[in-house]
Amino acid sequence: MPETKAAKIRTRVEALRAMIDNECTAPVCRESGSCRHEGEKEAARHMLGRLLDKLKGAATDEHEERAELWAEIYKRGYDSQGNTYRKGAKYRAGQPMKERISQIRTHIKIARRTAKSPLVPDGPGLASQALQTYRFDPIGEAPEQIKFRVRIGAGYGSVRISIDNIPEDWGWIAEEVADYQGEIVTRWKRTPALNDLVTELKAIGEAYNADHGSNLSTDSFMKAFYVFVKADDPETLALRSDGHRTRHS
Known part of the structure; x- marks a missing residue:
């Protein structure tokens, strides 16, 4: 099954969080006492904020696509595996x-x-x-x-x-x-x-x-x-x- 847009964004989010949270182990930075990669971490923070916004949008899109897919299945009456689906006009879940x-x-x-x-x-x-x-x-x-x-x-x-x-x-x-x-x-x-x-x-x-x-x-x-x-x-x-x-x- 192909990876969804939201799944791809989550993978990048995890990579950025690892970059931001992990302590720098470069010998030069340890000897000088100041990390020369702070700029990269700051750029990663900005990118993380943008991706989190995109993730919300992608999740919303996926939810709408899934709802449309199931609406179509119930309208058609069956899915691609031959399982039957139907909802009566007066059906109410949990009634x-x-x-x-x-x-x-x-x-x-x-x-x-x-x-x-x-x-x-x-x-x-x-x-x-x-x-x-x-x-x-x-x-x-x-x-x-x-x-x-x-x-x-x-x-x-x-x-x-x-x-x-x-x-x-x-x-x-x-x-x-x-x-x-x-x-x-x-x-x-x-x-x-x-x-x-x-x-x-x-x-x-x-x-x-x-x-x-x-x-x-x-x-x-x-x-x-x-x-x-x-x-x-x-x-x-x-x-x-x-x-x-x-x-x-």
């Missing part, structure tokens, strides 16, 4: 997980509340305009019976968002398929509407997240936390309900 969870909950509540409010004031010709300009919000437009839970995962390393009370006809498509034994079984597939909802919730969680250099090829995971969105299908809910009844029978 406690409880605060992140609280803000994610608030974000979801606002989306739900906004969907119940009129987009524009009532008036002639405004209703059709509102429909044309409205951007679909999967959270706000989800059925009212749906409930959301946001909690911290085990070890404070994840955010877990659960979607509860999903209407079966809204969220799931039943598919009859053959299992590994050839028997016909029902498999539940998410509808496009539920997929949109899961994607939106994941995006909200990731807005508070950051990746500081993960690399899948080396199993290096440097995310601030992980975001999981859970939507249990009817079969999973039925099995859980049967297990609950069995334990209490």
